[in-house]
Amino acid sequence: MPGFARVLLRGSLSLLLLLLAATGVRATHIVGGELDLQHVTGSQYRISLNLYFDAVNGNPGALDQDMTVSLFEKASNRRMQNVVLPLGSNTFVAYSNIACTVPSLSTRRLIYTALISLPADQYTSAGGYYAAVERCCRNNGISNIQDPGSAGQTFYLEFPAVVRNGQPFINSTPKIFPPLSDYACRNELFYYSFGGQDADRDSLVYELSTPLNGHSSPGLPKPPVADPAPYEPVQWQPGLSVLNQIPGSPPLSIERLTGRLQVRPRQLGLFVFSIKCAEYRRGVKIGEVRRDFQLQVLDCPRNATPSMSVQMPGRVQPYRAGLDTLRLTPGSNRCLRLRFTDPDPSSTLSLSLNPVNYTGVLPTFSILKGMVHAAGAPDTLVSQLCFPDCLNTRGKVFLLDVIVADDGCSLPRRDTVRVAFTSVPDPNANPTLTTTAGPALPLRARPGDLVTFTLTGLDPDNDPVTLEMRGRGFTPAAFGAQLAQTATSGQTRGTFTWRVDCGAVNRPVFEFEFTAAASPCNERQATSLVVPIQIDYSNAPPVLTTTLPPDSAGRPPTIRRRLGEVYEATLTGIDADANPLALTAAGQSFDLAAAGIRFVPQNGAGRATATFSWNPDCEAVRLNGLEVTFQLQETTCLPQPQKRTVRLEVIPPVAPPFLPANVFTPNGDKLNAYFALPELPPDFCESRLSSIKIFTRWGNEVYRTTDRNFRWDGGGLPAGVYFYLIEYTDKKFKGTVTISL
Structure with missing residues (x-):
């Protein structure tokens, strides 16, 4: 019996330890999270699980070192593969305003990630695929679902086949960002952007969804692999639903196209919510990502809204939004006087602008940030808002929101005054442009000439000037033309250089257009002039004279000599344009010297001479005749070479009839x-x-x-x-x- 008691005691102790260990693993800790699938190259993708962990109440024993994601075919729920995701990083989610940190709310972001392969011969189902990870359990203190401490989360995404219509179909899931660490205040409007980015520029659509529970449980908090769909949703508390996840006025909602989340909660508590981001390509849905998260609603210290008044120049009464229009004219005072105050002690105010119906240069504040009710200082903050002198609304009324925001928690309070204004800029003259080219135009140049002149751009208002060059119907750089420039205040000097080469002779006139441009207030002002350059080029073909016999019926003449009987001729080339000339001789498939030929040229500008001599030998007999081509070549842009060809043959000796004596x-x-x-x-x-x-x-x-x-x-x-x-x-x-x- 004592031995049995000892065995029973040891067995009970082991069971107790197992129960305690299981309790630690299933400890409530999940704040939320989402899956992410990004294309890397070829069939390689990176799949990641972003899990948000309660750093205050979560049990460190539930912080897994790896998670397993399962991939399924949607049409059949066929399991494609299971992939182990090691823990890659463990960081804290930052507050929007660090000063608003509360000790009851701290979230870790755990990223589990691995590379996977989606082969093109396997992932071809037209219905697409889905990935899932199952884990238990959610925070026990969640207010809007039933039995939260036993509720798990199914992390879920959908993705398309990697081949469509026989072609690779590349897609990365949208990245929803950023995670939320802020809290909401009861009866205060809370807003946050969950808008995402998509690497493929697909259209994104957001909607609220019911969080998925799935198949994990306190008894099996971390299944070895995920089960296939369907996944059971969580059960809402009575009176709540997918469209009323966080009760309020208004309740929790998400803007369909921007992902902007907002709610004015009326109850304290910790609320889980879920959003679904679907991606569309050419109007067809190709995938979706789900994110679960939590929002804590607290009673916050009362934060009064700051107030702002706008004083127009020369007016005693403050600006009246919707009634007054600020009219800025040349020479007028372009500054508004802004007064801000906030009943909250030591409140820091910051100023910002939001152009409503225009883009361009914004006015500037003299003070961007300051504190009211500071010790020894007045209880108001004063700043000037000054509009640029060059702003031009071109007769339209522009609307500009002037915003003051405090640093209250959890979100700042704002006061906005929408200022309507028109603006006529101070007069601003166009720049001027002068050149040393001319006065006689067009400029004239021959191939080989260097054309150079200067240009000067001046701006009467001392705006920076830039010189530009373009060709009418051609690209200057393609022909070697360059414009170098140096700038000083209100003046830019440019030097044009162009070494004219043979590439220019096919175009008789080049029209270079030069522009002096300034951009006051980002509005281009320019003055242009054109410098035409005429290319002077003419070429008469050179003339070749020779003592060689003339052609016969269009065929080269034949020169016949006996062995050892030397033949000589002279050649002379003349060019009326005095271009450099060169006389050459070439044998058809034979070497001149080896065939007893000597050719001696004397080349020069406008004139070239040569002597030709042939001492017949057996080489001409072996080749059955020699053909020699003489060429007179001129060095110019469009050369017109002159050629002569002769045939050389050896006369065999005359033998008497062979009649030997018998x-x-x-x-x-x-x-x-x-x-x-x-x-x-x-x-x-x-x-x-x-x-x-x-x-x-x-x-x-x-x-x-x-x-x-x-x-x-x-x-x-x-x-x-x-x-x-x-x-x-x-x-x-x-x-x-x-x-x-």
């Missing part, structure tokens, strides 16, 4: 005693004698020589018929010769 008689009478071939074809380039051979009728070689002047006496051979073979490098001759005794 009988000789080496019998000692010294008549016809030798066999010789005096009429052998001559050697010519690649056709050269290699050998002469004589054979018996049985094919035995009896004589061989390479000497074309040989004399064969028969070598004592018996009479009879013999055969000879004459070999050239490119041909052969065969025949018979008879020895007759």
Whole structure:
């Protein structure tokens, strides 16, 4: 029995410890939060959970080091993936006004985040997808829902398929900002902007929604993964609903397009509320984000509204909004005298302006901020509001809200006076612009000339002047024209430079428009002038004369010479415009020097000469003729080259008919005693004698020589018929010769 008692005691203690641990984990702590999905690159996205944690009443044991988000297909609730989100940051949510901090309200922002992949071959469902995280439990002190300490929160967002119509469909969810750490005062109007930003510039629409409870519970405060939808909503206290989440006059509402939240609460307490931000692209809803949050309503010390009076110049009575119009004319006093007071002791007032129906330069305050009822100081704050001299309403009535706000908690009290005014600016003359170009216009320039002149912009009112340059129908910088400028008070001097090049010759006149511009009160005033520059360019083609033979029937002439018979010619080029000339010669697929050609040019401005000589050799024979092209080229913008082409051929030597003797008689009478071939074809380039051979009728070689002047006496051979073979490098001759005794 004692042993059993000890076992029972140990088991009870373990169960107690488990219960205590579970109680700590499910401790109420959730203020609210939202999910966020942002595209990174390709199929990569960053998903984040922003969880707002009660830093005053929340149990530190419920501060999780990670959370798990689950992704589902909307049409089927099919689970796509579960992703663990590590805790990335833990910071406090700041008050709008730090001076309004109360010890009962402090919120931490916990960000859990990770990169995920949404492959284009998997996330294709036309109905889209949703992500969810479930966690329990909400603050036990929430006033407007039933059993808040046992209520969980489902963090939820929807997103579209990543492919639409076969093309990538990129989308990031809207970011609702900023989180709220302020409180509201009973019977005081409270307002706050939950308006968001969307990276894809989608249209955002806001509405109130019922917070989602989901499937978490005190017994299972942190489910391993989220269950698929649907998620049960929280239960409102009797008399409350989605459109009456925080009772008041008016109750809690949100502006549909701006996300501005407002309520004048009439009950003290801690109120949970939920908003839904839907995003639309081209009129089609593609996703939504939900945020749950809390608003604490307190009894605040009474804060009186500051008051403001506006005194117009030369008037004793204060300005009457809706009845008076301030008319500002040249030379008149352009300043209003503003008096502010606040019954609250040591209240600090700040001044601001809001233009209602115009944009542009605003008037300035002499004092932007100050304290009333300061020790030893009067109980009013005085400032001057002065309008710019150059403000021009162009006959229209502009409306300007002049606002004074105190630093009361939780939100400042304001007094606004809407001032209607017209304004005629003080006279302001246009700047003047002069130039040293001229007086004779257009300026004239040739390619290669440097055109330069100065421009001076002056403003009679000493407004800053800027010089501008543009081309009528062309871009000056594209042609190398530049305008450098230096400015002093009311004056700017510019230097125009343009080195005219060949790119300008196709346009006869360039009209450069110069402008001196000033912008008093952001209203442009300008004076312009035009400087035309005429491009003078004409070019006569050069003339090429030569001793080469003229073309024949449109074909290049052919020059024929024998080997070693030198041919010479001269070429002369003349240019009436005195442009630099160059004479060149080029062989068609052969080197001039290798073919025995020498070309010597003497080039110069307006005149070029050259000598051409050809010492024919076998190269011309090998190439079956040579073609040489001579060119006279001028250096100018639009050159007109002159060309001549000739063909060079080598005349082969004339060979007599080859009729060798066929009988000789080496019998000692010294008549016809030798066999010789005096009429052998001559050697010519690649056709050269290699050998002469004589054979018996049985094919035995009896004589061989390479000497074309040989004399064969028969070598004592018996009479009879013999055969000879004459070999050239490119041909052969065969025949018979008879020895007759």
